[in-house]
Amino acid sequence: MAKTxxxxxxxSLKPCDGDVIEVSPMIAKQMQTIQSFIEDDxxxxxxxxIPLPNVTAFQLSKIIDYLNYHSNSKAVADNVKESTKKFDxxxxxxxxxxxxxxxxxxxxxxxxKEVLDFLCQAVADLIQDKSVKFVxxxxxxxxxxxxxxxxxxxxxxxxxxxxxxxD
Amino acid sequence: xxxFPDEVIEHVFNYMNSHRDRxxxxxxxxxxxxxxxFSRKSVLIRxxxxxxxxxxxxxxxxxxxxxxxxxxxxxDFNFVPYGWGGFVYPWIDALVNSEVxxxxxxxxxxxxxxxxxxxxxxxxxxxxSLVLVRCEGFTTHGLAAIAANCRFLKDLDLRExxxxxxxxxxxxxxxxxxxxxxxxxxxxxxGSVNLAALERLVARSPNLRSLRLxxxxxLDALKKILMQAPQLVDLGxxxxxxxxYSQAFAGLRNIISxxxxxxxxxxxxxxxxxxxxxxxxxxxxxxCLNLCHAARIPSNSLIKLISRCAxxxxxxxxxxxxxxxxEAVASTCKDLQELRVYASFHVIENxxxxxxxxxxxxxxxxxxxxxxxxxxxxxxxxxxxxxxAKNCPNFICFRLRILNPKxxxxxxxxxxxxxxxAIVQSCRKLKRLTLSGQLTDQVFLYIGMYCEQLxxxxxxxxxxxxxxxxxxxNGCQKLRKLDIRNSPFGNSALLMDMERxxxxxxxWMSSCNVSIxxxxxxxxxxxxxxVEIINGNQQPVRSADDEQxxxxxxxxxxxxxxxxxxxxxxMTL
Numbered sequence: 128m129a130k131t132x133x134x135x136x137x138x139s140l141k142p143c144d145g146d147v148i149e150v151s152p153m154i155a156k157q158m159q160t161i162q163s164f165i166e167d168d169x170x171x172x173x174x175x176x177i178p179l180p181n182v183t184a185f186q187l188s189k190i191i192d193y194l195n196y197h198s199n200s201k202a203v204a205d206n207v208k209e210s211t212k213k214f215d216x217x218x219x220x221x222x223x224x225x226x227x228x229x230x231x232x233x234x235x236x237x238x239x240k241e242v243l244d245f246l247c248q249a250v251a252d253l254i255q256d257k258s259v260k261f262v263x264x265x266x267x268x269x270x271x272x273x274x275x276x277x278x279x280x281x282x283x284x285x286x287x288x289x290x291x292x293x294d
Numbered sequence: 295x296x297x298f299p300d301e302v303i304e305h306v307f308n309y310m311n312s313h314r315d316r317x318x319x320x321x322x323x324x325x326x327x328x329x330x331x332f333s334r335k336s337v338l339i340r341x342x343x344x345x346x347x348x349x350x351x352x353x354x355x356x357x358x359x360x361x362x363x364x365x366x367x368x369x370d371f372n373f374v375p376y377g378w379g380g381f382v383y384p385w386i387d388a389l390v391n392s393e394v395x396x397x398x399x400x401x402x403x404x405x406x407x408x409x410x411x412x413x414x415x416x417x418x419x420x421x422x423s424l425v426l427v428r429c430e431g432f433t434t435h436g437l438a439a440i441a442a443n444c445r446f447l448k449d450l451d452l453r454e455x456x457x458x459x460x461x462x463x464x465x466x467x468x469x470x471x472x473x474x475x476x477x478x479x480x481x482x483x484x485g486s487v488n489l490a491a492l493e494r495l496v497a498r499s500p501n502l503r504s505l506r507l508x509x510x511x512x513l514d515a516l517k518k519i520l521m522q523a524p525q526l527v528d529l530g531x532x533x534x535x536x537x538x539y540s541q542a543f544a545g546l547r548n549i550i551s552x553x554x555x556x557x558x559x560x561x562x563x564x565x566x567x568x569x570x571x572x573x574x575x576x577x578x579x580x581x582c583l584n585l586c587h588a589a590r591i592p593s594n595s596l597i598k599l600i601s602r603c604a605x606x607x608x609x610x611x612x613x614x615x616x617x618x619x620x621e622a623v624a625s626t627c628k629d630l631q632e633l634r635v636y637a638s639f640h641v642i643e644n645x646x647x648x649x650x651x652x653x654x655x656x657x658x659x660x661x662x663x664x665x666x667x668x669x670x671x672x673x674x675x676x677x678x679x680x681x682x683a684k685n686c687p688n689f690i691c692f693r694l695r696i697l698n699p700k701x702x703x704x705x706x707x708x709x710x711x712x713x714x715x716a717i718v719q720s721c722r723k724l725k726r727l728t729l730s731g732q733l734t735d736q737v738f739l740y741i742g743m744y745c746e747q748l749x750x751x752x753x754x755x756x757x758x759x760x761x762x763x764x765x766x767x768n769g770c771q772k773l774r775k776l777d778i779r780n781s782p783f784g785n786s787a788l789l790m791d792m793e794r795x796x797x798x799x800x801x802w803m804s805s806c807n808v809s810i811x812x813x814x815x816x817x818x819x820x821x822x823x824x825v826e827i828i829n830g831n832q833q834p835v836r837s838a839d840d841e842q843x844x845x846x847x848x849x850x851x852x853x854x855x856x857x858x859x860x861x862x863x864x865m866t867l
Binding site: 228232235243244247248251254255256258259262266267268270271277281282283287288289 | 309327350
């Protein structure tokens, strides 16, 4: 890409626990929550600091990393599929379950579709083929079924909505 | 940590597609039940009599894709009398009445009427996929309605259905504009085909990937079709007869060689052996080859063909391939995962035809990735089964059919207990097993001991006493379907653990030692089970004395009680 000298126009985001992070408008626009600021008044958006009380510096930088990598790789040709896959795997590898969930909260708060899609898929992959107990624990959901209610649903599933795979 | 808002949970749900996972999600808590209920698009019902359509729709009001299964699978071998049941109409009717916007319907072993097909075609505006596997009861009139009215149809698959073919014209009912067809499989139709309509249809279906023609589509038509649709991936060839020295035949070979994307091939109705050479140019690309419908081809022609198919994953073939042919498969197809060898009738007439233990042992040496086998042979030995168990411990499905099922091992005159014992001891992932040959209760002891993952077991002419069945019921905790024919299992085995049947999908027993009285006790004790007594000669079942032996018994669990559409020859206790 040709570099044309341009006045520095970045958006300043202030996470709850760290210093201001500057992002390009292109990245900021993918965060729906920030975009509303930019649309309202692009002058204010570029001159004032937008506070993000629900997002940590770690989460914000992860999200920006993801968006940066993917917006750059999109510009290039198809043959980056492999390296993109590798980036995604590395990205997730660094996240423990709790960090992954917090990041999902942050992505949801910022309303970044691309990251939300990616993280929801990652969570789905994690809980796939797992027991109900595991899923409850993972999401910290309290079981509000009575023993009888749960048994009744289990029975309905096993009797009507499940069965052996065959040709 | 704060709970995730519902939209995030639903977003995750969107990526969860397996039925088992979806079922688990709704068990997490009441809120998840609600979220899952309204977001479930795809529902699977393994037995159409286990629940009512109204209850399914009430639970999943936004369903778009429904898979339904009807008759017990023994109907494939004519053990279930015609007219038993499995009607789809009440389901379609309920879906229409509840204004479900159905898009996909997959039916297996169900009775589908033209009325049902017409109702589907004019009720579901966005209908895209109709798959009818081994269904019956409809004609090409019903198919014409689907073709004419379902403007967005992508898949029409009539795999092995019995269709009354009144009219070869149904293909001309597709709309005149471009179609969305991706799959069109009608190899099971017996009638003539309007070839001009077929060619025009293929020409205006740019997305077509799977096309399986019936035996009345000649090679010339196939040529024209392939010229228009070189993008096909899955081809059922139709008839395959031609003069091999003609110019037209040379042209065919040339055209086929340009169809580089074909990986699955079937059909070859009325094939002449030398015509097979026309597909040599694409053999290297094939992963699935089905020659079950091919008329008799000598083994040496099959060997020439298969020795070019090094990438095959799946091979379905008739037993006239012979042991020599299977040796060629073993030395060529190193990636073979699934093999089915079916019997042809000539085997019974000629003792040396077909395949034997020699073919199987060759396969087990050559094809180490094999995990699914259906093998119909004239002869087997324990020694070979023990070798196969050692060579291929990864079997998930092992179905052996010896043509004379009561025969012992011809080399030792011993029953096959030790052979099958070796298979179950070595193949710990086995989910489906079909036994054959002379067997004592000992084999069931082995099965009960080792088959921890077994889900489906088919037994015929086996065992000595009720003990055999008891070993299986006690041992195989994951067993879901058990079919037993002509075996001396009696009341004590049937009544040993009646609650066990609530953990199973179905139990079929025909020509065993079970009495009507015992079935009545079972039905009374377990009201959640439907215990059906089926009269094989289709005469009404009379409530005879309790001592009488039951001809056929079919037992399954249900949430909705007795079915109301049973014919007279079925008595639900």
